[in-house]
Amino acid sequence: MQTRGRSVSEEPAGVVVYWRPMCTYCMKLLTQLRFTRLQYTKVNIWRDPEAAAFVRSVADGNETVPTVTVAGRAMVNPSKKELLEAVETYAPHLLSETD
Known part of the structure; x- marks a missing residue:
C-alpha cells in the first residue's frame, strides 16, 4: 500500500x-x-485541492468519499466487493496471486 498524495493522473493503472x-x-x-493484498494510494482531499476538485467532478459536485479510481475509472462510495471486482477486471496485476 502506498500513502503518498498523488492524483489520478499520476496513477493511471493503479x-x-x-x-x-x-x-x-x-x-x-x-x-x-487492510485485510487484502491490494496495492493502492491514499489521497486526503482536505490536503489536496486538485483531488477534491476531481472528486467533485465525478460525484455530481459533491465531495463524496470514499471515491476510488481503478485504472482511471471512478467509483463513488464503492463497497469492498465492488472495488475488488473492478480491480479484477481492470487492474488484476495489483492483486497478489495468493489472495
Whole structure:
C-alpha cells in the first residue's frame, strides 16, 4: 500500500482511494482493504485541492468519499466487493496471486 498524495493522473493503472479524516465510510473501506493484498494510494482531499476538485467532478459536485479510481475509472462510495471486482477486471496485476 502506498500513502503518498498523488492524483489520478499520476496513477493511471493503479488504485487511488480519495478520503478525508473523520469519514466513517472511508475508515470502513480502508480497514477492509487492510485485510487484502491490494496495492493502492491514499489521497486526503482536505490536503489536496486538485483531488477534491476531481472528486467533485465525478460525484455530481459533491465531495463524496470514499471515491476510488481503478485504472482511471471512478467509483463513488464503492463497497469492498465492488472495488475488488473492478480491480479484477481492470487492474488484476495489483492483486497478489495468493489472495
